[in-house]
Amino acid sequence: MSTAEPDQEPPASPDAGAVLEARSVFRMRTVDGRQTPIVRDVSFTLQPAEFATIMGPSGSGKSTLLHLLAGLDRPSAGQVLVAGEDLGRGDEEDRAAVRRRRIGFIFQFFHLLPDLSVVENVTLPLRILGQSPRKHEGRVASLLDLLGVSHLRDRLPSALSGGEMQRVSIARALVTQPPLVLADEPTGNLSSKAGEEVIALLRDVRDRLGAAILLVTHNPRDAAAGDRVLFLHDGALLPHAELKGGPFDVADVFHRLQELGV
Ligand SMILES: Nc1ncnc2c1ncn2[C@@H]1O[C@H](COP(=O)(O)OP(=O)(O)O)[C@@H](O)[C@H]1O
Ligand SMILES: [Mg+2]
Numbered sequence: 001m002s003t004a005e006p007d008q009e010p011p012a013s014p015d016a017g018a019v020l021e022a023r024s025v026f027r028m029r030t031v032d033g034r035q036t037p038i039v040r041d042v043s044f045t046l047q048p049a050e051f052a053t054i055m056g057p058s059g060s061g062k063s064t065l066l067h068l069l070a071g072l073d074r075p076s077a078g079q080v081l082v083a084g085e086d087l088g089r090g091d092e093e094d095r096a097a098v099r100r101r102r103i104g105f106i107f108q109f110f111h112l113l114p115d116l117s118v119v120e121n122v123t124l125p126l127r128i129l130g131q132s133p134r135k136h137e138g139r140v141a142s143l144l145d146l147l148g149v150s151h152l153r154d155r156l157p158s159a160l161s162g163g164e165m166q167r168v169s170i171a172r173a174l175v176t177q178p179p180l181v182l183a184d185e186p187t188g189n190l191s192s193k194a195g196e197e198v199i200a201l202l203r204d205v206r207d208r209l210g211a212a213i214l215l216v217t218h219n220p221r222d223a224a225a226g227d228r229v230l231f232l233h234d235g236a237l238l239p240h241a242e243l244k245g246g247p248f249d250v251a252d253v254f255h256r257l258q259e260l261g262v
Helices: 062-069 092-102 118-128 133-146 162-174 192-209 250-260
Strands: 020-031 034-046 051-055 077-082 103-106 180-184 212-217 228-233
Touching (some): 020 062, 062 180, 062 212, 103 162, 180 192
Parallel strands (some): 103 180
Antiparallel strands (some): 020 077
8 A cells, every 4th residue: 555654544443354344434426516425424334244235226326335335436535444454545556456356346237348258257357466367267167157157158248148147247256255245236237037046146155155245226125135234315324224134025125115215
């Protein structure tokens, strides 16, 4: 970290072992000529191997928040710590380094590179880290197996269904064995059946590989799969609304939404 100074250590936290910690995070944007908070005072922690979901309607700030948590964007105020490292301490290159080593990101629209085969897409993060995919051949093969895409390894993305593309992108997010996986509406572009399979796979991945997963969604069925469900409204978390002890019945999530009147 280029700007790291011993006296800039973040204060000791009660959640020192957390894989992700947001501390009073804000993100301002100019809307109709006025500075408006799109993310407002968001604080929460995610523990290793936890599967949490954030439920919020379209426009509530889910993607903006997830980009801040991934270090793809910087908070206007507040801090984001990933495995104890403060993303605000360094420059863009420092944030990119944390991202590459510690975070897997799953996008709604997959973001696979169209000219690379499935296995080349999956191993790209290893090559970006300067590691030889061949050295990790066995692990990559079991990852493709776990995601049910081994038989597709030499295909181009254009020859895959949406569900297959998302499973490939989950394999890519996991290939560097990150402790944290962030998923932005991963079923938003899938049929209901393919979406259900993807959510079940994410739970499976957490159980087998121990990665912490934070999934944001406007879909109550997806949200219900979390060990915890947090609710985001107008850029703010509703801490009193949080559901704990999941996975839940989707009716539980609907019921809480009704109580919240959002
Ligand atoms: N670059 C931007 N400039 C101004 N407003 C933005 C920008 N990006 C997003 N917003 C606004 O911020 C709010 C939250 O957006 P977003 O994080 O994409 O929500 P979600 O992912 O929950 O649908 C929306 O009202 C959106 O219009
Ligand atoms: Mg979004």
